[in-house]
Amino acid sequence: MLKALKKIFAKPDAAPQAAEPVAVSAPAPAPQVAKPARASAKPKPPSKPRSDAKPAEPEAPRAKQPAAPKPRRERKPRPQASLWKPEDFVVEAQEGKTRFHDFKLSNELMHAIHDLGFPYCTPIQAQVLGYTLRGQDAIGRAQTGTGKTAAFLVSIISQLQQVPPPGERYMGEPRALIIAPTRELVVQIANDAIALTKYSGLNVMSFVGGMDFDKQLKALESRHCDILVATPGRLLDFHQRGEVHLDMVEVMVLDEADRMLDMGFIPQVRQIIRQTPPKSERQTLLFSATFTDDVMNLAKQWTTNPAIVEIEPENVASETVEQHVYAVAGSDKYKLLYNLVTQNKWERVMVFANRKDEVRRIEEKLVRDGINAAQLSGDVPQHKRIRTLENFREGRITVLVATDVAGRGIHIDGISHVINFTLPEDPDDYVHRIGRTGRAGSNGVSISFAGEDDSYQLPAIEELLGRKIKCEMPPDELLTAVPRKHH
Incomplete structure (x- = not known):
């Protein structure tokens, strides 16, 4: 099966392995007014390097929705450098294992990884990061509990640290978007993201249904949103009210794509993706426990020449x-x-x-x-x-x-x-x-x-x-x- 997938996506040569909130029902959508032009042109993120770029798959027509203007404020200063040094995080090289040291990660990110006690990458992390840190799209198949959340979060944080944000931006314009099917999973991803961004100055927010809409809105209005983790329905609530704009998304992650299919979320996900930049101007990562035909068709529509990473569990059911x-x-x-x-x-x-x-x-x-x-x-x-x-x-x-x-x-x-x-x-x-x-x-x-x-x-x-x-x-x-x- 992997061979067939490689044919479909023209997978490039393998890369070296080194280097939640509170909720009730949402208020009725407010009337949308036109989003004013910015005083200065917004810089686009740099195009991702692609060794064998092909014409991008046509995406559905992009509906440009007018949106209400959001207040701006000065970006908060980065936290002061701590006394922590990379030398404080010593991990011996071991044959067959990939260290986080083997990738070019910032000191702030390495400090957070050190705090979490992650010396070596799991197989999915080692393989995925070899591609995504170079800007390539990726499709990963891995069971829950294999470390895929940290794999895409490390990639997102590195991207946002390397590309400075525009000087002028709205509060509700996330630079990275993670969509997950269940509320519990969104909260879990957001908590992991908060731990990994501890020293980076990046803001993480999570939007889920069934929790207080107004409290989530106040959080959105209080500071810029760098990484947004959301369920599809609640994200659309915010977008349709003009509170969230997705035209600045540099990295988009779809987690548990097979479960989103099972739960009937794909029409909502399509609406969301139409509001993000074209797939040639964003990095897209898709993860699924299974590679069904439906999952792969979605991946083909939403990614460009993705690396395909499959992690087979050592045993389908744990020996423990x-x-x-x-x-x-x-x-x-x-x-x-x-x-x-x-x-x-x-x-x-x-x-x-x-x-x-x-x-x-x-x-x-x-x-x-x-x-x-x-x-x-x-x-x-x-x-x-x-x-x-x-x-x-x-x-x-x-x-x-x-x-x-x-x-x-x-x-x-x-x-x-x-x-x-x-x-x-x-x-x-x-x-x-x-x-x-x-x-x-x-x-x-x-x-x-x-x-x-x-x-x-x-x-x-x-x-x-x-x-x-x-x-x-x-x-x-x-x-x-x-x-x-x-x-």
């Missing part, structure tokens, strides 16, 4: 996760879940179900029966979702029940067990689910309930894993009746 399948009647699934958690005294468990109504019912039953549980689905307001994740991370919640969309990309250390209350319809989601445990070298356990309604999903999962999973009958003590609590 012990996997079990219990054959159980649908009517007994809840009893099995309750007894597993209570009899084993588990303290941090993630339970997955396929539908939002299933998630809600499971969580309500657990709470009724005395287990500290919470749910994570698209129906939960964003401020409550963030609080729920923090409570789960800090151990105040024992069981977190989630859908695949809400659980995608959540990185919480110390999850001991993942339970598939229903087997997923997409085998890839099984891998994502069980990957929530057994992280950072620790061991984890996944238990899947295979009932009469979903056991037919098992062969496809086993085919993806490349091995059989033994199907067991749960012991009788795990199927005892749930004791009724007196309220």
Whole structure:
């Protein structure tokens, strides 16, 4: 498959491997007025070097929308140089490993990387940065947890540091735009971006639905926006009100493109991309866990001669996760879940179900029966979702029940067990689910309930894993009746 992709995109020779906010529903769109011409012409970012440039793919007609003028203010001064020196960050060269030292990164960025404790690049970082730091577009295939977020953030920060901003700009004109499908993922990317820009003087903002629109607007009006991370719907809310202008975007990132397709976001993403500079004048990075035909068609439309980087996980499912399948009647699934958690005294468990109504019912039953549980689905307001994740991370919640969309990309250390209350319809989601445990070298356990309604999903999962999973009958003590609590 990689060979075919190389043909489509005329991939250049491999590069050397060195060198969230608060929300309620948005107010109705305000009438748009014309955006006045700037006093001085805005410099365009330099064209990206391309060794084998071809005529750019035609993009959809670009609708130039008038927008309301935004107040300007003096750009804040860069933070004073700290006492930190590159010599403070010593990393020995190791065969087969790429260091961040091996790329030409600024001292401010290296200082932040040092603070985060990242001496060596992950495979996706090493390969992607070899292309993107030279200005080339890239398409990356990598599972969640491989370090792709840091890969595109390091590239963005380097670009913004090397090309000074125009002397005259609006508050709502980001220079880098990152679009992600879920609110949790946007918050996570923004937090990583804030950590990596700690010493660079760059401003990071995040826009998500389900959080207070006016608070996000006040943040936008208070300072220039260098890096904007957003979900598609909320970004369009801001743009249609004339609060955000995308004509200055130098780098655009689409994260989890396959999930955006699944969630029906592509029409919104198309609207957004039409407001950015042409693809020949911006750098575009696209990441996806899978390279379906639909994903590759989008990549062809939105990138120019991209480098294609595929990172195969060493094992489709981590060897640190012990996997079990219990054959159980649908009517007994809840009893099995309750007894597993209570009899084993588990303290941090993630339970997955396929539908939002299933998630809600499971969580309500657990709470009724005395287990500290919470749910994570698209129906939960964003401020409550963030609080729920923090409570789960800090151990105040024992069981977190989630859908695949809400659980995608959540990185919480110390999850001991993942339970598939229903087997997923997409085998890839099984891998994502069980990957929530057994992280950072620790061991984890996944238990899947295979009932009469979903056991037919098992062969496809086993085919993806490349091995059989033994199907067991749960012991009788795990199927005892749930004791009724007196309220």
